[in-house]
Amino acid sequence: MKRLIFLLVFAVASVATAGDKPNIVFIFIDDMGYGDIAPFGAPLNKTPNLDRMAAEGMKLTDFYVSATACTPSRSALMTGCYADRIGMDGDVVFPGDSRGLNPSEVTIADMLKAQGYATGCFGKWHLGDMPQFMPLKQGFDEYEGIPYSNDMWPVNKGVRNAYKGWPPLPYMKQDKAVAHIPDAPSQALLCEAVTDAAVDFIKRHRSEPFFAYVPHAFVHLPRLVPKEQGERAEGDVTRAQVEAVDESVGRILTTLKELGLAKNTLVFFTSDNGPSRGCSAGPLRGAKVGPKYEGHMRVPALAWWPGKIPAGAVCSEIAASIDIFPTLAKLTGGEVPSDRIIDGMDISALLTSSGKSPHSELYYEYEGVRQGSWKLVKIKNKFFLYDLDADLGEKNNLSGQHPEKTDELRKMLEAHEKMVTSARRPPGMVENSEPILKEPGTLPTLAEYMNRADLQTAGSVTKPTQKKKIK
Numbered sequence: 001m002k003r004l005i006f007l008l009v010f011a012v013a014s015v016a017t018a019g020d021k022p023n024i025v026f027i028f029i030d031d032m033g034y035g036d037i038a039p040f041g042a043p044l045n046k047t048p049n050l051d052r053m054a055a056e057g058m059k060l061t062d063f064y065v066s067a068t069a070c071t072p073s074r075s076a077l078m079t080g081c082y083a084d085r086i087g088m089d090g091d092v093v094f095p096g097d098s099r100g101l102n103p104s105e106v107t108i109a110d111m112l113k114a115q116g117y118a119t120g121c122f123g124k125w126h127l128g129d130m131p132q133f134m135p136l137k138q139g140f141d142e143y144e145g146i147p148y149s150n151d152m153w154p155v156n157k158g159v160r161n162a163y164k165g166w167p168p169l170p171y172m173k174q175d176k177a178v179a180h181i182p183d184a185p186s187q188a189l190l191c192e193a194v195t196d197a198a199v200d201f202i203k204r205h206r207s208e209p210f211f212a213y214v215p216h217a218f219v220h221l222p223r224l225v226p227k228e229q230g231e232r233a234e235g236d237v238t239r240a241q242v243e244a245v246d247e248s249v250g251r252i253l254t255t256l257k258e259l260g261l262a263k264n265t266l267v268f269f270t271s272d273n274g275p276s277r278g279c280s281a282g283p284l285r286g287a288k289v290g291p292k293y294e295g296h297m298r299v300p301a302l303a304w305w306p307g308k309i310p311a312g313a314v315c316s317e318i319a320a321s322i323d324i325f326p327t328l329a330k331l332t333g334g335e336v337p338s339d340r341i342i343d344g345m346d347i348s349a350l351l352t353s354s355g356k357s358p359h360s361e362l363y364y365e366y367e368g369v370r371q372g373s374w375k376l377v378k379i380k381n382k383f384f385l386y387d388l389d390a391d392l393g394e395k396n397n398l399s400g401q402h403p404e405k406t407d408e409l410r411k412m413l414e415a416h417e418k419m420v421t422s423a424r425r426p427p428g429m430v431e432n433s434e435p436i437l438k439e440p441g442t443l444p445t446l447a448e449y450m451n452r453a454d455l456q457t458a459g460s461v462t463k464p465t466q467k468k469k470i471k
Helices: 001-012 048-056 070-079 107-112 184-188 190-204 227-232 237-258 319-332 348-352 403-421
Strands: 023-029 059-060 117-126 142-148 170-173 177-178 212-214 225-227 265-271 302-303 311-316 366-370 373-377 382-387 457-459
Touching: 023 142, 023 190, 023 237, 023 319, 048 190, 048 237, 048 265, 048 302, 059 107, 059 373, 070 107, 070 319, 107 212, 107 319, 142 265, 142 366, 170 319, 177 190, 177 237, 177 403, 184 225, 212 237, 212 348, 225 227, 227 237, 227 457, 265 319, 319 348, 366 403, 382 403
Parallel strands: 023 212, 023 265, 059 311, 117 142, 117 212
Antiparallel strands: 059 302, 142 170, 170 177, 225 457, 265 302, 366 373, 373 382
């Protein structure tokens, strides 16, 4: 009911014309680290299209996600709220899980749809695979992709799940499974498939404002690519996946320019958390798992909007994924819900001018806090203090030299946890949940669906590796 009221109120309240509203493309990569792309110092990975985004737009050096796993991070992005505030922190959701993003929450797609936007999601969802949790019930007009992580498939024998073996991994179009992903060729085509869908969506909605959310499954494990991509990356499949993502970005940017939409489109590129195995945090300490060092939650971020964002700009102000919701509301004439707590803040001034961050501090869930250059990390009830300006790699613990600052940040962290948990909202829950597919039946594989069943691949369906022979 609250969502319905929100949509009705702001659909009526919108006064901007379609021509006043920028198109939005938000590209969300899975498990890519701070040091995996050339604009952030990657020495080997070739990312000319991301280089172009940085040269023609802005590099955000201090951009953070608000959680460090797939489901919590996506929940925070979509709602502008800390994942724990909306009951989506902790473990990820699994196939047939009873938990998902509560449909009463207002998503970015809900807000933009109320402003007259066409809304599409293309890629990995991972906010619950029951019908009431899926994109079409969360503000999106169109959906194509996989409902959860690409490692949640029958080949994988080593990840916890609620079943004796994983159910078939479906490839969805709208609310129906149109294919499934049981083999290397189908995995290798995931980046291309969702890029095809996103580009098609942009072309079909060129005459109206649109929001294309592109949460890639790449570079999440398992890592597989078409043979020719692996060869171009000299057999390094992780590099090949990073470069495949770059090619996807290039296709989107080229489409926008060819359609004459570039000057009215904001494209934002970032990752859902720090690097997983084989990927790089660059100069930062930490990775996807482990203590809340910078590599855990600081991610590469680029913003591109010709004529609005200054070319070659570098922003070193603190910003976070929870800020995307209120920022897009500001840029599109939408509004942030006033009937609930929204944790994010408007950072539009950072994108179009030399504005200052609205964050006086930044929280790394409940295990870290940053205030200016000071950073406190909590590890098993012990506290470690770092000066990020002098020690970006977090090697020198200064807690003994600055006990007052350590105590100040510790109290801030404790107060933050109490503030969030005291106003926690429930996730969506269903009874008698079950996977989308129990058996593939007559569904084609994704490779067959794309008429690419004979595709040769590089990589491994089971183990992560930097170097794999072409097969």
